[in-house]
Amino acid sequence: xxxxxxxxxxxxxxxxxxxxxxxxxxxxxxxxxxxxxxxxxxxxxxxxxxxxxxxxxxxxxxxxxxxxxxxxxxxxxxxxxxxxxxxxxxxxxxxxxxxxxxxxxxxxxxxxxxxxxxxxxxxxxxxxxxxxxxxxxxxxxxxxxxxxxxxxxxxxxxxxxxxxxxxxxxxxxxxxxxxxxxxxxxxxxxxxxxxxxxx
Amino acid sequence: xxxxxxxxxxxxxxxxxxxxxxxxxxxxxxxxxxxxxxxxxxxxxxxxxxxxxxxxxxxxxxxxxxxxxxxxxxxxxxxxxxxxxxxxxxxxxxxxxxxxxxxxxxxxxxxxxxxxxxxxxxxxxxxxxxxxxxxxxxxxxxxxxxxxxxxxxxxxxxxxxxxxxxxxxxxxxxxxxxxxxxxxxxxxxxxxxxxxxxx
Amino acid sequence: xxxxxxxxxxxxxxxxxxxxxxxxxxxxxxxxxxxxxxxxxxxxxxxxxxxxxxxxxxxxxxxxxxxxxxxxxxxxxxxxxxxxxxxxxxxxxxxxxxxxxxxxxxxxxxxxxxxxxxxxxxxxxxxxxxxxxxxxxxxxxxxxxxxxxxxxxxxxxxxxxxxxxxxxxxxxxxxxxxxxxxxxxxxxxxxxxxxxxxx
Amino acid sequence: xxxxxxxxxxxxxxxxxxxxxxxxxxxxxxxxxxxxxxxxxxxxxxxxxxxxxxxxxxxxxxxxxxxxxxxxxxxxxxxxxxxxxxxxxxxxxxxxxxxxxxxxxxxxxxxxxxxxxxxxxxxxxxxxxxxxxxxxxxxxxxxxxxxxxxxxxxxxxxxxxxxxxxxxxxxxxxxxxxxxxxxxxxxxxxxxxxxxxxx
DNA sequence: TATGAATGAGCATTCATTCAT
DNA sequence: AATGAATGAATGCTCATTCAT
Numbered sequence: 065x066x067x068x069x070x071x072x073x074x075x076x077x078x079x080x081x082x083x084x085x086x087x088x089x090x091x092x093x094x095x096x097x098x099x100x101x102x103x104x105x106x107x108x109x110x111x112x113x114x115x116x117x118x119x120x121x122x123x124x125x126x127x128x129x130x131x132x133x134x135x136x137x138x139x140x141x142x143x144x145x146x147x148x149x150x151x152x153x154x155x156x157x158x159x160x161x162x163x164x165x166x167x168x169x170x171x172x173x174x175x176x177x178x179x180x181x182x183x184x185x186x187x188x189x190x191x192x193x194x195x196x197x198x199x200x201x202x203x204x205x206x207x208x209x210x211x212x213x214x215x216x217x218x219x220x221x222x223x224x225x226x227x228x229x230x231x232x233x234x235x236x237x238x239x240x241x242x243x244x245x246x247x248x249x250x251x252x253x254x255x256x257x258x259x260x261x262x263x
Numbered sequence: 264x265x266x267x268x269x270x271x272x273x274x275x276x277x278x279x280x281x282x283x284x285x286x287x288x289x290x291x292x293x294x295x296x297x298x299x300x301x302x303x304x305x306x307x308x309x310x311x312x313x314x315x316x317x318x319x320x321x322x323x324x325x326x327x328x329x330x331x332x333x334x335x336x337x338x339x340x341x342x343x344x345x346x347x348x349x350x351x352x353x354x355x356x357x358x359x360x361x362x363x364x365x366x367x368x369x370x371x372x373x374x375x376x377x378x379x380x381x382x383x384x385x386x387x388x389x390x391x392x393x394x395x396x397x398x399x400x401x402x403x404x405x406x407x408x409x410x411x412x413x414x415x416x417x418x419x420x421x422x423x424x425x426x427x428x429x430x431x432x433x434x435x436x437x438x439x440x441x442x443x444x445x446x447x448x449x450x451x452x453x454x455x456x457x458x459x460x461x462x
Numbered sequence: 463x464x465x466x467x468x469x470x471x472x473x474x475x476x477x478x479x480x481x482x483x484x485x486x487x488x489x490x491x492x493x494x495x496x497x498x499x500x501x502x503x504x505x506x507x508x509x510x511x512x513x514x515x516x517x518x519x520x521x522x523x524x525x526x527x528x529x530x531x532x533x534x535x536x537x538x539x540x541x542x543x544x545x546x547x548x549x550x551x552x553x554x555x556x557x558x559x560x561x562x563x564x565x566x567x568x569x570x571x572x573x574x575x576x577x578x579x580x581x582x583x584x585x586x587x588x589x590x591x592x593x594x595x596x597x598x599x600x601x602x603x604x605x606x607x608x609x610x611x612x613x614x615x616x617x618x619x620x621x622x623x624x625x626x627x628x629x630x631x632x633x634x635x636x637x638x639x640x641x642x643x644x645x646x647x648x649x650x651x652x653x654x655x656x657x658x659x660x661x
Numbered sequence: 662x663x664x665x666x667x668x669x670x671x672x673x674x675x676x677x678x679x680x681x682x683x684x685x686x687x688x689x690x691x692x693x694x695x696x697x698x699x700x701x702x703x704x705x706x707x708x709x710x711x712x713x714x715x716x717x718x719x720x721x722x723x724x725x726x727x728x729x730x731x732x733x734x735x736x737x738x739x740x741x742x743x744x745x746x747x748x749x750x751x752x753x754x755x756x757x758x759x760x761x762x763x764x765x766x767x768x769x770x771x772x773x774x775x776x777x778x779x780x781x782x783x784x785x786x787x788x789x790x791x792x793x794x795x796x797x798x799x800x801x802x803x804x805x806x807x808x809x810x811x812x813x814x815x816x817x818x819x820x821x822x823x824x825x826x827x828x829x830x831x832x833x834x835x836x837x838x839x840x841x842x843x844x845x846x847x848x849x850x851x852x853x854x855x856x857x858x859x860x
Numbered sequence: 861t862a863t864g865a866a867t868g869a870g871c872a873t874t875c876a877t878t879c880a881t
Numbered sequence: 882a883a884t885g886a887a888t889g890a891a892t893g894c895t896c897a898t899t900c901a902t
Binding site: 090091092170171173174175176177178179180184185188189191192193215218219221222223224225226227228229230231232233235236237238239240241246247249250253254256257258 | 384387390421426435448453
């Protein structure tokens with residue numbers, strides 16, 4: 065009888081095997097041959113699991129983002145104030161540990177902007193919604209616990225997209241933005257406005 | 264007798280002749296042949312003025328952005344409050360008239376993210392600084408005129424990048440963001456916090 | 463306990479399972495994967511029974527031709543005159559029932575012309591001889607029964623190949639030849655010349 | 662100013678440069694590289710003039726057929742009787758001089774049968790009509806000159822396609838058909854029936 | 861016997877770039 | 882200055898075939 069393979073798992077294995085390669089090089093500069101060689105599979109095998117190079121980036125971003133989210137979730141729970149929780153939420157944009165994911169995410173955004181495929185749009189929309197709800201939940205909890213004024217709720221979308229904007233701007237421009245300090249500074253300034261001061 | 268040609272002007276002419284083509288199609292899907300045909304020049308001539316396709320997008324974004332800035336400047340002067348001026352500032356992200364520029368800017372960001380060339384980084388940095396200073400000037404004037412609290416100054420960078428973030432997010436995701444209302448809503452909420460209320 | 467399989471029968475079963483697929487599509491456009499899937503066998507299994515795609519066409523033409531010959535034989539016996547028998551003989555070229563076989567035969571001829579394999583040549587030669595003898599027999603009987611002049615015997619080969627020529631010409635050109643009427647017309651004209659007129 | 666090239670002529674030149682190569686090898690076994698090398702052009706240049714390999718065969722058949730027709734026309738005029746003219750007409754199928762054209766024509770038929778493109782159908786239809794009219798003219802002249810009975814007119818289409826059928830059958834089968842003698846024998850037998858015997 | 865996962869040779873095709881005119 | 886014919890490097894992708902199970 066033929067070999068039975070867990071297709072989904074093997075797809076992940078291939079993607080993870082190419083992680084370093086993808087992080088280091090621009091996808092356009094990589095050939096299928098290189099990718100296949102790196103994953104120690106034949107070129108044909110690559111096409112059994114992916115229909116093109118872009119899908120590889122997609123898969124990898126997906127995997128790494130899930131891992132990242134789990135860690136982010138843990139860290140947020142440890143933070144004491146809502147202000148700190150939000151700062152931890154934004155750590156993705158600058159912490160060393162997420163640099164591979166950031167690098168891939170950058171590529172992923174570029175690919176999406178250049179020729180949006182439905183699956184990518186769907187994924188991005190899901191991500192956006194997921195993270196947005198997350199921030200919303202944190203803010204809601206902050207309001208409920210009496211930490212924040214109710215008005216904070218109106219700033220969520222802007223606050224969330226600010227992060228994305230900072231990130232993209234920091235990628236395209238250089239040295240104009242210091243993600244860690246600029247984001248934290250922004251968060252502090254907003255929270256100074258919306259936190260309820262104890263007397 | 265040799266024809267004297269204004270190189271810079273001809274470069275602009277070529278870029279503008281390709282405007283519709285570039286807006287409609289993804290740059291990757293366009294060939295030099297198509298571009299040259301559209302501009303009614305020979306393929307060789309294209310290379311006299313541009314060293315590659317990306318430079319064409321670059322040139323065109325540059326031209327259109329200058330035109331756009333002039334109009335934006337006029338409109339901002341007509342606005343009465345700082346709150347309104349900032350809203351006008353953000354109109355770029357949703358007004359119909361700027362749609363061609365937005366489309367090209369999207370492509371330009373993607374190209375920059377995929378393989379950042381120094382000239383592009385420089386240009387983006389200049390743009391960022393230029394717009395940032397502009398917003399800063401508007402806020403400073405608002406503070407000076409007694410419209411805004413001094414704290415508003417601390418929110419400029421975040422406010423500015425929020426726009427960029429909204430824009431990128433709206434491109435990659437669909438229907439999650441309504442640029443006009445989401446941006447204006449955010450501006451209103453921020454201004455409600457930092458405007459000095461008359462008594 | 464090993465399953466005993468009738469190799470020849472299974473080969474036929476596979477070929478017949480692919481009949482519609484082969485009739486509808488050009489063999490060059492079909493992949494082994496598609497074929498195997500259609501026959502509900504694995505790709506490896508296909509190679510147990512056939513050494514390549516062409517052999518599949520070959521097998522199927524063979525099967526269908528035998529079926530067709532049996533029917534043709536029955537019909538010819540029912541025809542009353544030699545003239546009618548010959549017409550029935552040619553019905554293959556236009557009757558609806560034989561359309562699948564014709565379609566495959568067309569493909570088979572093309573394959574044979576492009577890269578003649580010995581087995582194909584042998585098969586075609588056998589077919590040619592078989593049908594030629596058949597026509598010869600019909601004509602001989604016609605002469606023996608006093609229906610036809612002896613000279614008819616000299617026209618057999620040309621008469622037979624005329625059918626093949628009409629067929630090929632009708633495939634490559636379109637609408638120039640109406641196989642049914644053109645063939646029958648030709649048969650009638652020849653028979654008018656070689657039939658013995660009763661006084 | 663750029664080099665101006667007679668595209669149609671260059672296309673012919675390339676086709677003719679590949680004549681031997683095409684005659685010797687099956688088109689499927691030839692790569693564009695080989696073809697380009699043979700024609701002493703770059704691979705890209707090949708695609709400037711042809712859109713695929715099949716078109717090359719098409720072009721060459723076209724060229725050689727025109728040359729062949731001119732010669733055939735001359736020879737037919739020299740023949741004295743209609744019977745001889747018809748025999749000369751069929752010489753294409755066996756004469757040594759036409760062997761290259763026959764070889765290509767064989768390939769061309771196969772290509773047409775496998776995946777008929779409109780241009781090929783059109784060409785084949787034109788050829789069929791052209792040759793058919795030619796035979797018709799010869800027969801008409803034979804009738805007009807009192808050589809042939811009027812009934813000869815009814816046999817033209819069958820007579821013409823018999824040649825095509827003999828040809829195809831001779832290619833696919835081996836040694837069953839001797840084109841020269843079989844065709845001439847058939848012509849003689851038909852003419853014996855339709856010629857007007859002098860008393 | 862049956863399978864289907866793995867393979868990689870092999871090729872058409874594209875297109876940016878050059879350069880003779 | 883302008884051109885467009887010529888080029889060939891570069892690569893994605895296919896698919897027949899194999900073979901471990």
